[in-house]
Amino acid sequence: MPEKMTAGRTEKSSLAKPEKLAAVKGMNDILPPDSARWEWLEDKVRSLMGRYAYRNIRTPILEHTQLFVRGIGEVTDIVEKEMYSFEDRSDKHGDYDHLTMRPENTASLVRAVIEHNLLYDGGKRLFYMGPMFRRERPQRGRYRQFHQIGAEALGFAGPEVDAELILLAAALWKELGLSDWRLEINSLGQPDERALHRAQLIAHFEQHADALDEEAKRRLHSNPLRILDTKNPAMKSVVESAPRLIDFLGPQSLAHFEGLKAILDANSIPWTLNPRLVRGLDYYNLTVFEFVTDRLGAQGTICAGGRYDYLIEQIGGKAAPAVGWALGVERVLELIKEQGAEIALPVPDAYAVIPDASAVPVVLQTLQALRAAGVSVQMHAGANAEGMGSMKSQFKRADGSGAKFALIFGEAELAQGSVAVKPLRGEKAEAAQVQTLQPLGDVAAWASMLRA
Numbered sequence: 001m002p003e004k005m006t007a008g009r010t011e012k013s014s015l016a017k018p019e020k021l022a023a024v025k026g027m028n029d030i031l032p033p034d035s036a037r038w039e040w041l042e043d044k045v046r047s048l049m050g051r052y053a054y055r056n057i058r059t060p061i062l063e064h065t066q067l068f069v070r071g072i073g074e075v076t077d078i079v080e081k082e083m084y085s086f087e088d089r090s091d092k093h094g095d096y097d098h099l100t101m102r103p104e105n106t107a108s109l110v111r112a113v114i115e116h117n118l119l120y121d122g123g124k125r126l127f128y129m130g131p132m133f134r135r136e137r138p139q140r141g142r143y144r145q146f147h148q149i150g151a152e153a154l155g156f157a158g159p160e161v162d163a164e165l166i167l168l169a170a171a172l173w174k175e176l177g178l179s180d181w182r183l184e185i186n187s188l189g190q191p192d193e194r195a196l197h198r199a200q201l202i203a204h205f206e207q208h209a210d211a212l213d214e215e216a217k218r219r220l221h222s223n224p225l226r227i228l229d230t231k232n233p234a235m236k237s238v239v240e241s242a243p244r245l246i247d248f249l250g251p252q253s254l255a256h257f258e259g260l261k262a263i264l265d266a267n268s269i270p271w272t273l274n275p276r277l278v279r280g281l282d283y284y285n286l287t288v289f290e291f292v293t294d295r296l297g298a299q300g301t302i303c304a305g306g307r308y309d310y311l312i313e314q315i316g317g318k319a320a321p322a323v324g325w326a327l328g329v330e331r332v333l334e335l336i337k338e339q340g341a342e343i344a345l346p347v348p349d350a351y352a353v354i355p356d357a358s359a360v361p362v363v364l365q366t367l368q369a370l371r372a373a374g375v376s377v378q379m380h381a382g383a384n385a386e387g388m389g390s391m392k393s394q395f396k397r398a399d400g401s402g403a404k405f406a407l408i409f410g411e412a413e414l415a416q417g418s419v420a421v422k423p424l425r426g427e428k429a430e431a432a433q434v435q436t437l438q439p440l441g442d443v444a445a446w447a448s449m450l451r452a
Contacts, residue, residue, distance in 0.1 A: 026136070026144030036345045037333055042129060044175050045149055052168050054125040054151055059108040061131065065098040071107030071283060071315050076223070078103050082134040101133040105150055106283075106308070106324060107315065113154055114317035123155025129329075141299040141331040150305075152324030154312070159259035162287040162307060162323050163267075166260075169291060169303050169325060170269055176332070177341035181302065183264075184274040185289045187257040188306070189249045194285075197248040198224060204242050211238040228276045231298075244275040256286055279304065283311040287323065295338045302335060303327035347402030348378040349450045351424075353394045354409050363409045366419060366440050373447035378403060399424060405450055408435070417441060421449070 023029055030038060049056070065085050072078050083103050087096040102108050105128050118124050129149045136142060151168055153161045166183065173181060188194060201224045205212060212220070213235060216227045228239055249257070264271050279288045288306035296302070305325025313319040336343065350370070354363055367377045378401050380394050388394070398406045408420035422435035438446040 024144070026138035028143060028145070033345050037336075037343050038329065040343050040345075041176070041329065041333065041336075042149075045127070045129065045172065048168070048172055048175055049127045049151065052125070052151075052164070054127040054153075054168075057109060057112060057126045057128050058130070059102070059105060059112050059128065061102055061133075062099050063102055063108055063111065065100040067107050067111055067315065068100055068103060071110065071311060072104070073223070073283070076226075078134065082136055084133050084135060103134045104132055105130065105148060105326065106152065106311070109150075109152055109324075110154075110312055110315050110317070110322070114312065114315060119155045119318075119320055123153065125151075125153050127151045139299065141296055141328065141334050143330060147329035148326045149329060150324060150326035152322065154322040155320050156323070157309070157321040159256050159287070160263060162260050163263035165305065165323060165325055166264065166269065166289060167267060169327070172327075173291070176336060178332075178335060178339060180295055180335070180339055181291050181293050183269065183271045183289060183291055184277055185260070185264075185271050185287065186274050186277040187246060187249060187253055188278070188285050188288055189245060189253040190285055191310070193248045193250055193253060194225070194245065197243060197245045200243040200248075201225065201227075205238070208238045211235060225278045228278050239276065245278075246273075246275050253286060260287055279306055283308040283314065285309050289325070291327075293335055296331060296334055299331060301328075302331045346376075347404075348376045349403060350375060350377045350405040350407050350421075351398035351401050351403040352377060352379045352407045352409065353391065353398060354380050354388050355391060355394075356411060357388050359409045359411075359414055362414060362440070366407075366409075366443060369443040370447055370450070373444055375447050375450045377407070413437060414440075421446070 046056075065083070068083060069079055074080075084101040086099060088099050089095075090097045109126060109128060113119060113124070113126075127150060129147070131145050131147050133145055135144055138144060151165055153165060170183070173179070189197075202220060205216070205220055205224060205227060209217070211234070212227075213230075213232050216230060216232075216235065219226050225245075227235075228242065230239060246257075261271070274290075277288055277290060284306040286307040286309065289304065290301050291303040292300045293302055294300060303325055305323070307321070307323040309321040310319070312322060352363055352367060354360060363379065367379055370377050380388060380397060382389065395406065404423065404425050406422040406424055408422060410420060413420045416437065417440050418437040419440055420435045421438050
């Protein structure tokens with residue numbers, strides 16, 4: 001170890017190796033080739049949303065905490081336990097702003113719609129993609145930074161829009177090659193109907209107070225509907241015998257629900273009535289639904305949503321109906337993997353083999369022309385004092401890249417103003433077809449061959 005002189009004495013220099021840093025628990029890096037699967041899914045979503053005339057919206061990750069307290073509900077698990085919130089010094093008077101990393105995106109989207117008056121000329125169909133944050137116990141398909149894709153239709157009151165969104169989700173499963181799912185639906189009715197049900201629900205659970213766990217007792221008077229969503233098997237019988245909300249619905253709520261079911265039936269979308277489906281957020285009314293799978297264990301919900309006709313007014317806008325859903329990207333990708341659906345990962349069209357580093361300027365000029373013509377090319381790199389590496393090692397890398405062709409910029413080829421094109425895959429490679437020479441000065445004439 002090096003030594004240094006300090007005030008007449010010798011000390012050993014402390015050049016300690018820096019501590020290795022890791023990602024925050026529950027917040028994961030997405031690396032190649034997995035990142036290509038994410039891009040594939042996002043491309044499918046963008047294409048499908050365009051066909052349904054849904055337009056992209058992007059909202060900030062940080063919002064004022066009050067947005068979620070008001071929008072999601074003060075006594076929900078998300079607001080009480082799971083949000084990442086902090087104080088940020090305000091620009092005014094040295095006060096502090098209370099900010100939160102968004103735990104979901106519907107409240108943010110509604111805030112943006114109100115702030116920018118997007119409904120001034122009629123309803124809007126919007127979709128979003130991005131990260132959300134909740135402080136939960138990380139487990140398969142459930143992380144502290146997780147990603148959602150959502151679709152929201154604002155300004156439309158009829159059941160046909162509820163059905164459109166469900167049909168949109170079902171079309172996405174088909175696009176992704178997913179079949180192992182089921183659709184569960186329910187109606188939460190309107191606030192006055194829920195109030196009647198709530199009173200009966202509280203009375204029922206009070207009569208069976210001995211069967212309630214501590215969490216249910218805590219929720220009994222603040223949010224009794226959430227007790228129906230318990231995962232505690234010991235409470236199964238008392239929950240199953242509880243009054244059903246659907247039995248309290250009036251004619252208009254029932255007509256809305258029947259309209260939804262009729263459209264789903266007409267489009268051959270199978271559904272199951274789940275009278276205990278309540279959703280975890282306070283802002284829902286009328287239609288609620290979930291797409292569920294049995295392949296992911298406890299985290300079986302891959303997409304969920306419903307109607308939230310009062311949220312816009314609740315956040316401060318002019319009253320307008322709305323409905324939407326969100327899917328968990330991590331869970332959908334897990335399901336794709338579980339079902340063995342094929343995802344074509346991106347590979348380059350060609351790999352440039354460079355025997356001599358002195359050829360690099362000409363090589364890059366040619367590759368730039370190919371890329372401008374729409375060809376994906378990976379260049380061999382890593383030149384050192386010993387050169388570019390052996391031809392054998394370069395061809396090994398070319399094969400490992402998945403490229404269909406190798407472009408060989410050898411001395412003899414360059415002397416002729418050409419590049420050798422060698423097939424690496426498919427029938428041409430199997431037939432050991434002789435490589436061809438292509439002119440460097442007319443890339444456009446042969447670029448399409450590499451893309452075929």
